[in-house]
Amino acid sequence: MTDDNANLSIDFLVGFTIFILAFIWVVSIIPGLLIGLQSHTIDYDAVAYRTGVILVEDPGYPVYIDRSNLSWEEKLKVDKRDVDRLGLAISRDTPNILSQDKVNGFFHTSASYNTSAFTYSLGDYHKRAIFSDYPYRVNISLRDIDRNEIRSVGDVIPLNVSYGYISRIVKIKDPSIATINASDYKNADNVSTHKFSILLNTTKLVLGEVKDPAYQINPMKEQVMINITDLNTTINQPVNITLSSLTVKRVGDTNSYPFDELYIDDNSAPQLLLPIEVTNKVSLKFKPTFLDGIMSDAEGSQIYLTLTFNLKDPGGNPMNSTFLNNTPGTPFNYNSPNNFDYNYNPNNVRQPQLRPALLEVAVW
Amino acid sequence: MVSGEGGQLYTIEGVAAGLIMIMTAYLVVNATSVYTAGDTHINDMQLEVLGSDALKMMGTPSNTTMNSVDNSTLRTIIESDFSQPSNRERFNATFFPLVNNRTLQEPERFIQYTANFTCRDAGDNSMKTKFLSSSRNLTGGEHTVRVTKWVIVNKIMNNPNFCGTNGIDRAVLVEVLMWRD
Numbered sequence: 001m002t003d004d005n006a007n008l009s010i011d012f013l014v015g016f017t018i019f020i021l022a023f024i025w026v027v028s029i030i031p032g033l034l035i036g037l038q039s040h041t042i043d044y045d046a047v048a049y050r051t052g053v054i055l056v057e058d059p060g061y062p063v064y065i066d067r068s069n070l071s072w073e074e075k076l077k078v079d080k081r082d083v084d085r086l087g088l089a090i091s092r093d094t095p096n097i098l099s100q101d102k103v104n105g106f107f108h109t110s111a112s113y114n115t116s117a118f119t120y121s122l123g124d125y126h127k128r129a130i131f132s133d134y135p136y137r138v139n140i141s142l143r144d145i146d147r148n149e150i151r152s153v154g155d156v157i158p159l160n161v162s163y164g165y166i167s168r169i170v171k172i173k174d175p176s177i178a179t180i181n182a183s184d185y186k187n188a189d190n191v192s193t194h195k196f197s198i199l200l201n202t203t204k205l206v207l208g209e210v211k212d213p214a215y216q217i218n219p220m221k222e223q224v225m226i227n228i229t230d231l232n233t234t235i236n237q238p239v240n241i242t243l244s245s246l247t248v249k250r251v252g253d254t255n256s257y258p259f260d261e262l263y264i265d266d267n268s269a270p271q272l273l274l275p276i277e278v279t280n281k282v283s284l285k286f287k288p289t290f291l292d293g294i295m296s297d298a299e300g301s302q303i304y305l306t307l308t309f310n311l312k313d314p315g316g317n318p319m320n321s322t323f324l325n326n327t328p329g330t331p332f333n334y335n336s337p338n339n340f341d342y343n344y345n346p347n348n349v350r351q352p353q354l355r356p357a358l359l360e361v362a363v364w
Numbered sequence: 365m366v367s368g369e370g371g372q373l374y375t376i377e378g379v380a381a382g383l384i385m386i387m388t389a390y391l392v393v394n395a396t397s398v399y400t401a402g403d404t405h406i407n408d409m410q411l412e413v414l415g416s417d418a419l420k421m422m423g424t425p426s427n428t429t430m431n432s433v434d435n436s437t438l439r440t441i442i443e444s445d446f447s448q449p450s451n452r453e454r455f456n457a458t459f460f461p462l463v464n465n466r467t468l469q470e471p472e473r474f475i476q477y478t479a480n481f482t483c484r485d486a487g488d489n490s491m492k493t494k495f496l497s498s499s500r501n502l503t504g505g506e507h508t509v510r511v512t513k514w515v516i517v518n519k520i521m522n523n524p525n526f527c528g529t530n531g532i533d534r535a536v537l538v539e540v541l542m543w544r545d
Binding site: 011012014015016018019021022023025026029045046049052096097139141142143145150152157164165166167168169170171210212214215344351352353354355356358359360 | 377378379381382383385386389392393406409410413414417418420421424425426427428462463465466467468
């Protein structure tokens with residue numbers, strides 16, 4: 001050959017082919033390598049862990065400061081944009097102890113609460129609990145072990161898909177309830193109009209003997225429930241019982257406030273107008289938002305609830321009885337020791353109970 | 365030998381270079397398996413959080429402690445008489461379902477554990493450890509995580525030979541080893 005410049009030899013061609021083959025092989029493996037390094041499962045697990053910590057160990061934001069700065073679960077739907085973070089703990093100092101009201105607000109299953117209705121599809125939970133621009137799919141579930149209830153929000157976890165998860169064992173604080181048996185409050189006044197008065201001394205409840213938020217009765221942060229039972233059973237003869245009025249007053253304030261939620265004889269719909277005929281049971285529910293409207297900023301917020309019952313025989317004539325009546329004589333006395341006190345005495349009020357639950361967050 | 369062959373590769377060198385590159389790529393691929401071991405820590409963390417939560421909730425009384433002693437499940441169990449098998453079973457009956465519970469799916473995990481507790485004997489200043497309960501015997505091959513909780517007890521009546529005989533509050537360390545089956 002006289003001029004073989006610029007020719008490719010067969011040796012170079014073989015070597016270059018081997019190199020290209022090896023190069024293609026390595027490149028084809030790289031995506032697999034990155035999966036191992038980026039590790040989606042590690043990422044998912046980390047997001048699930050973070051979400052679990054926010055939900056279980058944080059009360060969310062905003063938290064309750066006063067009646068013009070309410071906690072996130074008390075916000076109305078129109079104020080949803082003010083909710084920055086969804087946390088379920090009753091306070092920052094009590095991790096793993098969840099608030100029943102916050103749980104209801106988070107899973108928005110409580111129809112009677114007109115609180116912020118969060119929607120998974122609109123990304124409300126992504127913005128306030130998951131905190132990620134990446135559109136993770138999430139399922140957050142809570143199993144109430146004692147009640148055997150499961151609440152869930154988010155997507156259904158698909159089969160055969162690996163997902164990151166975290167399980168947290170928690171306790172849910174069940175608010176206090178007073179159950180008043182009418183037969184325990186009879187007195188010597190044999191009259192047809194009976195007044196029964198209940199004292200809710202919020203100052204004493206909050207600043208009193210129980211300081212631990214896990215066991216404290218705090219009407220500004222959780223609902224107060226009062227059931228008055230055995231009304232008809234107590235009289236034990238044919239009678240028509242009418243709840244003619246229910247007044248809500250605060251000591252030092254001449255105003256009379258409307259009641260919050262009143263339920264008659266286990267009706268699921270609240271009773272809005274009085275008078276109303278009662279068979280055997282009256283239930284009163286006071287939400288934190290309602291009490292906030294009554295409270296004085298100064299200390300000494302004692303709230304009195306006074307129920308007035310009228311008794312008539314089947315013929316419609318007033319009927320005398322030593323019925324449910326703890327305010328004998330008139331005028332009504334705020335300081336009467338006979339008033340039913342909503343306090344820390346377990347004989348009066350069933351104290352807050354903590355019941356076990358399991359919260360799971362799955363991310364994929 | 366023809367003239368002008370400068371700069372050409374020969375077959376043997378090409379094959380050798382190719383083999384070297386393939387071996388290099390093979391080593392690189394193998395080396396990446398080191399990183400995947402990081403996943404193990406996540407599993408350990410999940411187990412540790414679960415066990416720690418379970419002990420914490422067992423140590424939290426379910427109602428107010430005002431004017432009364434701490435009546436948490438954990439304290440009551442440790443203060444009970446361990447010569448009675450039913451008292452050992454109480455720990456198992458509470459702890460085992462708690463850590464194996466699920467929300468939406470049936471249990472797909474089976475977490476086993478073995479638990480004991482340690483305290484100082486005020487009589488001779490020695491440390492004593494007592495077996496509490498277990499769901500399965502530890503054989504040594506398991507990959508376990510350890511969770512602990514301090515519990516204040518006043519143990520005198522039921523088992524006077526343990527942790528001294530004085531009826532005073534004392535700290536007991538509850539230790540649980542957990543593993544996946």
